[in-house]
Amino acid sequence: MSEKPSSILFAPGKRRGALRRVLLGGALMLGICQADAAPDNFTSIERGRVLTTAGDCTGCHTTVNGQSMAGGLALETPFGRIVTPNITPDDETGIGRWSEAEFTRAMQFxxxxxxAHLYPAFPYPNYTRVTRQDISDIYAYLRTVPPATNVVDRDTLPFPFNIRAAMAGWNLLFFTPGEFRxxxxxxxxxxxxxxxxxxLGHCGTCHTPRNLLGADSTRQTFEGGNLLSWFAPNITGDTRRGIGGWSVQEIVEYLKTGRNARSAASxxxxEVVMDSTxxxxxxxxxxxxxxxxxxxxPNGTAAPAPAPAPLAASDASMRAGMAIYTDTCMACHTGGGGGIDLIFPRLAGSALVQQDDPTTLLRIVISGAQSAATDLAPTGPAMPALGWRLSDRQVADVLTFIRNSWGNAAPAVTEDQSRRMRATVAPQ
Amino acid sequence: MPFFTRRHLLAATALVTLTPHVPTAQAALGMPWSPNEAYPPTGARPGPWLYFTADEAATVEAIVDRLIPADELSPGGRDAGCAVFIDRQLTGPFGSHEWLYMQGPFSANPLPSQGIQSPYTPRQQYRLGLAALAEYCRGQFGGKTFPQLAPADQDRVLTGLEKGDIHLSGYNGVELFSAILANTMEGFFADPIYGGNKDMCGWKLVGFPGTRYDYRDVIANPNRPYTLPPISIQGRPDWNRNAG
Structure with a gap:
């Protein structure tokens, strides 16, 4: 939100340094400071700032109340917890001593x-596609971020994943270095x-399912992936589960504002929308x-998978689900599942609702969720948690209902899936 | 040297004024929200009487069943759970008048605007009032308790209490009657999670829709019957697969 440089004086990263000097040296020094703060590679820094935003570096390298890019965010991976490093130019605890060549090697390899090898939780398999010039600009920008002293434990993975050298083997199997062509x-x-x-966008890191060794399952590129008890939905051209039905303008609106007439980011x-897109x-x-x-x-398949037949409305879970929907959901999402444009997401025809994996739906019903709040759509509407009011079976049934009504079709949700999600996101 | 110099003051002021304000996106935008946030009401605990003695409970159940007798429109006050509702309310903050100023003086002849003037909490009112009623019934009906009376006699006693024709020893009968009547109606129409209004029978009787809050579809169709069943905080039976 904060760092939009309107002048050289207020170029990000120079503000605090400049300020300190103003206070120490008095107003007379101001002119000198200005000159001091003006980098001779302003264009490169500014390009780097834009690229860093596009890469959403802050998404992993900044904690909620932490200093920008100071690291310390714990990423839960299937292999254990990885804590992100400090990438501010602090000499002792950040990357202050890294040369541009060393930074480039990290990004490319x-x-x-x-x-030592970095783990691919750092998406170097994507960043290797970034041009040399862009990496150089990102490096230039990161040099201007206020240095933060923040020691991060970089070796939190359990055996055998703590052996970083093993990543050499992983790279042989799954890593293709090289700039984008x-x-x-x-x-x-x-x-x-x-x-x-x-x-830089590394969209596939979340939206492509991972294989057992944590690499992108390249035959299923963008078909949706599960992470942190959310499901990053299918973003292929699949018209039912993907964004095949979305126009370019609708996708742009979603990325720019966090919502469009079809859906809302939560x-x-x-976070990606707020911090980056x-x-x-x-x-x-x-x-x-x-x-x-x-x-x-969708990759590898000539035509998208045919839609399954929706469950019959007479099914016991569908009938219970309809009763719950009528009493609990309809007031906002409306009787026909149409929602209210730009506020309450549309359920009828929704790709997110029809993902094979109902993780996100379970989570939203049990714990609630808040949509992205952006400059252009600052409200950030939220859905309240319903886990206190609905049993595991009722959560499953209402989801089964919305996944199989108004033209939607998707596998039924089970009570067991609901119970496991509750244990994860709303432990008693 | 002064402890706090002019230089300090200027520097501190400058620091406060010039320190870059870096709001986070979360703080600057969006409504306050946190996951799993809910404030569910505390429901009535199932099980035995929590405040009433067995005799008191039997008397209250007999009274609520005369105030709301069972008929073709609804179950009676007893089966609707009104006595359970009153019992559970008496154990909570209502029972102790936690919300009310309870120091004297208490006016014997208050203005209507002066509100409740009883020195007794609802718990004490029920205990003293029911004891006085039991004594009255024993004396007037040959040792019988209120529940043992024929319905017509029960009605005569209740009418006498309501009109002030019956004087109990040690308790104001009008106050006892009005308290039980008010609490019975509350039990019949409060959400079922509080112990009364069993199966939303009170709401079905009067056509109250319950916890619904969106009527756009209804308003868009004037002069058509409203068909949705009532809904309680706990839901309704149709939420469960095996219902009906």
Whole structure:
């Protein structure tokens, strides 16, 4: 939110340094300070700031109340907890002593300054696609972030994952280094989008399912992935479960404001929108949307999987679900599941509602959720938690109902799935 | 040297004024919200009487069943759970008048605007009032208790209490009657989670929709019957697969 440099004096990262000197040296020094704060590589820093936003570096490298880029955020992975490093230019605890070449090697090959392997929780398999120039600009920008002293325990994974050298083997199997190459015959906008999505944007980190070793399951690119008890939905051209039915403009609106007439970003995507995409420029967002729309049918399959037949309305769970929906959900999401534009998400025809994996739905019904709040859509409407009022079976039944009504079709949700989600997100 | 110099003051002021304010997105935007946030009401505990003695409970059950007798429209006050509702209320903050100023003086002849003038909490009112009523019934009906009386005699006693024709020893009969009548109606129409209004029978009787709060579809269809069943805080039986 904060760092929009309007002048050289207020270039991010220089504010505090400049301020300290003003206070120490008195007003007379102000002019000198201004000169001191003005970098000779302003363009590079400014480009780097934009790229850092596009990469959402802050999403992992800044904690809720922590200093920008000072690390310390614990990422829960299937292999254990990884705590993100401090990437401020602090000499002792950050990357202050890293040369640009060392930084570039980390981005391109996942190798730390001391030669140790980084884990691919740091998405170097994506960042390797970033151009040399862009990496250089990101480095220039990160040099301007206020240095923060923050010691982070970088070795939290249990055996055998604590052996960083093992990542060399992982890299052999799953890692293809190399800069992005534009696809011939595609538009410039498409290739810009591909560059952002496959590179800095690292969308697949969440939206592509992972294999057993934590690598992108490349045959299922963008078909949706489970993380942190959320399900990052399918963003392929699948018309039922993906964004095949969304226009480029609708995708741009979603990324820019956090919602559109179809859906609203919540959970980790709300953070992505607030920290990253809402601050990106329209041209880049259009490029991303264009790439996602034009990259074609879901990978490896000629046609999207046929929609399953919806459950019959006479099914016992559907009938219970309808009663619960009528009494609990209808007031906002309306009787026909149409929702209210831009406030209450539409359930009829919703891709999120029809994901094969109901994780996000379970979580939202049990714990509630808040949509992204952005400059252009500052309300951030929230759905209240209903876990206190609905039993596990009732949660499952109401979800089964919304997944199989108004033209929707998706597998029924089970009481067991509901119980496990409650134990995770709302332990008693 | 002064402890706090002009220089300190200026520096401190400058610091406060110039310290960059870096609001987080969460603080600056969006409504306050946190996961799993809910303030569910405390429901009535099932099980035996919590405040009433067995004799008191039998008397109250007999009274509520005369105030709301069972008929073709609804169950009676007893089956609707009104006595249970009153028992559970008496154990809580209502029973101790936790919300009321309880120091004297108490006016014997108060203005209507002066509100409740009893020195007794509802718990004490029921205990003293029911004891006085039991004594009255023993004396007037040959040792019988109120529940043992024929319905017509019960009605005569209740009418006498209501009109002030019956004088109990040691307690104001009008006050006893009005307290039980008010609490019985509350039990019949309060949400079922508080022990009364069993199966939303009171709401079904008067056509109250319960905890619904959106009537756009209804308002859009004037002069059509409202068909949705009432709904309590706990839901309704149709929420469960095996209902009906």
């Amino acid at each position: 996942g190798i730390r300054r001391d030669g 534009p696809e011939a015959g595609r538009s410039e906008v498409y290739n810009r989008g591909a560059y952002l999505v496959e590179g 959970g980790p995507m709300a 809402s601050r990106m420029n329209e041209a880049d967002l259009t490029a991303i949307a264009t790439y996602l729309k034009e990259r074609g049918a």
